[in-house]
Amino acid sequence: MTHYPKQEINYEPYTIRTMLKQKEKKTCLLCDKELKGRSDKKFCDDYCRAAYNNELKSVCNNHIRNVNNALVKNRRVLESLLPESRSTAKATREKLIEKGFQFKYHTHLYNTKNGTSYFYCYEYGYLPLENNWFLIVKGREG
Numbered sequence: 001m002t003h004y005p006k007q008e009i010n011y012e013p014y015t016i017r018t019m020l021k022q023k024e025k026k027t028c029l030l031c032d033k034e035l036k037g038r039s040d041k042k043f044c045d046d047y048c049r050a051a052y053n054n055e056l057k058s059v060c061n062n063h064i065r066n067v068n069n070a071l072v073k074n075r076r077v078l079e080s081l082l083p084e085s086r087s088t089a090k091a092t093r094e095k096l097i098e099k100g101f102q103f104k105y106h107t108h109l110y111n112t113k114n115g116t117s118y119f120y121c122y123e124y125g126y127l128p129l130e131n132n133w134f135l136i137v138k139g140r141e142g
């Protein structure tokens, strides 16, 4: 067994120097090219800034469009399961999913006095029942 002399090793100055060096080396958020000059710079130039912001905006717009489409689709599914002649209907989770219903999207909730919550997609709502059944309703969301 070799015995090394006891020695206090202090890594801190090295670590801090490395961190500072990494901080210095900033790259453009769009093209990843190394940035020179001001430390608060995020882009090479106005072109990269504009392109980055446009991309961000279109990602946001796509997300909004996808959520809106899903909500409209959910509404259509509930509508298709509720005959005009009736005020309520029942459907299974499988049936709803099969028709393209996405449970994560709803427009609002309606909480009744006895503590149950109806999930609404526009004017159509549903109430989770037992054993993966759902009660589908129209209107009366308060």
Ligand SMILES: [Zn+2]
Pocket: 028, 029, 030, 031, 032, 033, 043, 044, 045, 048
């Ligand atoms: Zn760039």
